[in-house]
Amino acid sequence: MEKARHTSLWQMIAAPIVWAVHFCAVYAWTASACAHAGAAEEARLGVALMTLAALGLIAVFAWRAWRQWDLLSENDHVHDAPTDGHRRRFLGHAGLLLSMVSAIGVSFVAAPAFYIGSCL
């Protein structure tokens, strides 16, 4: 597994996938909680839990991407050579940036539930 890192895109797009799943799940959950029961508190609690879980997962992926990037040992963020090492670090670098964007996206998606306390 560790060896295949320079060929696999999964590590890089794991965080955006968490964002996409969180997005769909939050919409579906809110719609169903509000339509079936009008239960605003339940809807918000669910959104909060899903958001914490998503941010936690993204943090894990961000950490793994950071390690894969390996910035500190090389102290170089240009990875443009056609070598396994450069490919691995490039994917890590991109993965870390995408993790940050995903974390922001997840927070913004959850923000309405933070402010709006009703199903109306």
Next chain:
Amino acid sequence: MQDEDAQGSTTAPRRLCWGGGALLLTACSGPQSVLDPAGRDAEVLAVLFWWMLGGAVLLWLAMNGLFFYVTRMKERAFSPQAADRLIVFGGVVFPTVVLAVLLSFALSEMPRQRDLGEGLTLRVTGESWWWRVEYRTEDTETPVISANEIRLPAGSRSELELAANGYIHSLWIPALGGKTDLIPGRETRMSLEPVTPGEYGGQCAEFCGESHAKMALRAVVLPPEEFAAWLEQQAAPATPPETETARRGQAVFLREGCGACHAIRGLGARGTIGPDLTHLGGRRTLAAGVLPMSRAALEDWLRAPEAIKPGVRMPAYGHLAAADLAALATFLEGLK
């Protein structure tokens, strides 16, 4: 102090608005303007708009200023570190912070618009190309039925239940609040808290067919006591015609079978396909906001409604004798 604040918040944007050039001037104020709010909900939207606009203008100036600076004023190569820093702060941190602040501000303003009404409930049904309007309060047993005009008491929040018959419509009274869709088979809602008594324009804001653009309405905001008196008057049956002409008009109304589609409570007409005409003459406009409420306009309408609203679901009565048409218009206008 509080007063000053409240005033400042409405005059400052307006001044900005007036500064916006001749073209913008005409669009800023008036009875159907988002930027000339007459209710709480519209105020929230206007405040949001001005903040967003201010933010956008600042960002635009900053971006272009920066661009100008690096291309015209300081033409030199940046060190890689400086470039990195610029990308991280200018491209990541700054937009994230700005977006988060604007989003939080917008969201924090939103809950107020979702508040429930405090007593008066209107049921507004979107029809093909007019609005059916029913009023319910705690002490009215049967709803008071009207059409094509919405009246609301100033200073309290009213609930609007929204429904539709046939097609999707959207109710929008820009001076009072945002818009909400009316969807067949579903009930949607909004609530409005008008502040300033006056007359405002409304419009169907979702394409619904041939006469969509001619599906407007008038919103009249009244001081609470006036509203109560008006509602009581609306609940009463129609006043029987008093003049000879008006009586002739009533006879024409009966003879032509208008009562199959229209109701005039108290005078035996019970149709529900078209707008209730019991107090037609008291409305500000005719045919969902497209004509003034006058005898001449009524005659035009009866003669050829299709010419005024394409696709209208009312037959033309141009074949009637001129005197009959005139009498009919007199009768209808008298239904105050």
